[in-house]
Amino acid sequence: MKIAILTFQGFNEIDSLVAFRMLKWLQKPDWDITVCCPEAEVTSMGGLTIRAQSSLEEASDADAVMVGSGSLTREIVEDEAIMSRIKLDPSRQVIAAQCSGTLMLAKLGLLGGVPACTDSATKPWVKAAGVEVLNQPLVAHGNVATAGGCLASAYLTGWTIAMLDNIETASKALYYFAPVGEKDGFRARALDNISPYLPERVYASPRRKPVDAA
Amino acid sequence: MKIAILTFQGFNEIDSLVAFRMLKWLQKPDWDITVCCPEAEVTSMGGLTIRAQSSLEEASDADAVMVGSGSLTREIVEDEAIMSRIKLDPSRQVIAAQCSGTLMLAKLGLLGGVPACTDSATKPWVKAAGVEVLNQPLVAHGNVATAGGCLASAYLTGWTIAMLDNIETASKALYYFAPVGEKDGFRARALDNISPYLPERVYASPRRKPVDAA
Numbered sequence: 001m002k003i004a005i006l007t008f009q010g011f012n013e014i015d016s017l018v019a020f021r022m023l024k025w026l027q028k029p030d031w032d033i034t035v036c037c038p039e040a041e042v043t044s045m046g047g048l049t050i051r052a053q054s055s056l057e058e059a060s061d062a063d064a065v066m067v068g069s070g071s072l073t074r075e076i077v078e079d080e081a082i083m084s085r086i087k088l089d090p091s092r093q094v095i096a097a098q099c100s101g102t103l104m105l106a107k108l109g110l111l112g113g114v115p116a117c118t119d120s121a122t123k124p125w126v127k128a129a130g131v132e133v134l135n136q137p138l139v140a141h142g143n144v145a146t147a148g149g150c151l152a153s154a155y156l157t158g159w160t161i162a163m164l165d166n167i168e169t170a171s172k173a174l175y176y177f178a179p180v181g182e183k184d185g186f187r188a189r190a191l192d193n194i195s196p197y198l199p200e201r202v203y204a205s206p207r208r209k210p211v212d213a214a
Numbered sequence: 215m216k217i218a219i220l221t222f223q224g225f226n227e228i229d230s231l232v233a234f235r236m237l238k239w240l241q242k243p244d245w246d247i248t249v250c251c252p253e254a255e256v257t258s259m260g261g262l263t264i265r266a267q268s269s270l271e272e273a274s275d276a277d278a279v280m281v282g283s284g285s286l287t288r289e290i291v292e293d294e295a296i297m298s299r300i301k302l303d304p305s306r307q308v309i310a311a312q313c314s315g316t317l318m319l320a321k322l323g324l325l326g327g328v329p330a331c332t333d334s335a336t337k338p339w340v341k342a343a344g345v346e347v348l349n350q351p352l353v354a355h356g357n358v359a360t361a362g363g364c365l366a367s368a369y370l371t372g373w374t375i376a377m378l379d380n381i382e383t384a385s386k387a388l389y390y391f392a393p394v395g396e397k398d399g400f401r402a403r404a405l406d407n408i409s410p411y412l413p414e415r416v417y418a419s420p421r422r423k424p425v426d427a428a
Contacts, residue, residue, distance in 0.1 A: 012235065013231040013232075013234055013235040014231065014232055014235045014391070017227040017228065017231050017262070018227075018228055018232075020227055020260055020262065021226065021227040021228045021258075021259075021260055021364070024259070024260035024261075033260075035262055044235075045235075045238070046234055046235055046238035046247075047238075047267070048231070048234065048249055048264055048265070048267070049264065049265040050262055050263065050264050050265075051262070051263040051264075053261070053262070117394060118394075119394065120394070134394075134395075135394060135395050136394060136395040137393035137394050137395050137396060138393075147393075147394075148393070148394035148395075149391065149392055149393040149394040149395075149396070149397070150235070150390075150391045151365070151368060151391050151392055151393055151400070152393035152394065152396075154365060155393065176364075177228070177363065177364045177365050178363050178365055179351035179352075179361075179362070179363040179365055179366035179369065179407075180331060180332075180333065180334070180348075180349060180350060180351050180361075180362035180363040180366065181348075181349050181350040181351050181362075181363075182351060182363070182366075182403070183363070186365070189396070193393075
């Protein structure tokens with residue numbers, strides 16, 4: 001399983017790295033999870049420089065692509081030199097975008113005519129790209145999910161884990177990362193947000209309700 | 215205002231960088247916020263390499279020090295070459311530790327005889343260091359707070375912001391980072407967790423209840 005977390009210059013540290021940590025925590029030996037960047041190093045919106053682990057071209061054959069957010073997304077989506085390197089295909093890839101990552105999916109023509117989620121700052125730009133914006137943390141249509149609000153990145157990662165593995169694995173991860181003393185409530189909220197957008201196959205057989213899964 | 219986020223080899227990406235992003239988001243021109251490391255570069259528990267922005271010695275005169283977590287904390291607290299470089303003083307610094315950061319504060323003798331918060335994996339080690347562990351996201355005694363569960367890092371950062379500025383600033387940050395559609399509930403939970411551990415001075419005059427503050 002190959003998973004690329006698209007992370008650009010000006011990236012939002014939370015949006016890329018909550019996903020990275022939660023996926024890595026699973027310790028699945030056959031999951032290759034990388035922070036995927038346009039250059040060898042990228043610097044976050046807060047000024048933190050990180051070293052890329054894969055290049056944008058490598059996202060083309062990933063099983064899942066998570067698109068992080070950042071302060072420069074509006075400029076990046078107009079930069080043909082970067083955008084032409086991103087080749088995604090929702091018919092064979094799970095695709096999940098956080099906050100301004102939603103604008104990138106809109107510009108790549110991957111959202112179709114359906115509503116999406118994003119943050120309040122990006123909302124006008126996503127609407128200008130012709131996409132309706134919902135007042136909820138997460139929505140998915142088939143293999144493509146979008147989320148809004150930095151800390152919804154835990155939900156988006158939970159949805160991605162469920163899509164790639166199953167709901168029980170997602171449920172365990174969400175429980176682990178929740179604040180101590182609030183784990184049941186956090187997991188229940190997360191599963192309420194993601195379970196409407198998961199196909200039947202992600203549930204263990206025999207079918208159980210997601211909130212009872214872990 | 216100088217704020218150092220202590221980040222070691224094997225660091226947990228969420229614990230250091232949720233704090234970094236939330237603090238940077240405030241865009242306070244006189245707040246100098248750095249990821250503070252023992253070496254010029256450190257690599258996270260997930261294998262992500264970042265460039266340090268300040269050195270451990272620089273934490274000594276910070277106004278606030280946040281201690282991140284990681285997979286190597288148990289080894290680091292036994293490494294005198296690193297520990298001797300960390301000089302913290304809760305009488306003049308706000309100090310906040312996340313998950314295994316609590317073990318570091320215990321080893322530095324900064325927790326006194328009072329209970330603390332940490333994650334489930336670190337709990338036995340904190341108890342072995344003679345500190346009682348609470349089943350809640352956050353606790354503070356005076357200028358020293360501890361938190362448990364990666365996503366409690368938002369609460370710990372909220373507490374730190376309130377201590378350095380005021381409750382309204384913390385409330386606004388918590389609201390901004392919450393998932394879309396869940397912002398009121400998230401902020402209320404966060405303020406319920408941090409407000410019992412804040413001094414009177416952090417409330418705007420005239421005194422208002424924290425949940426009404428922003």
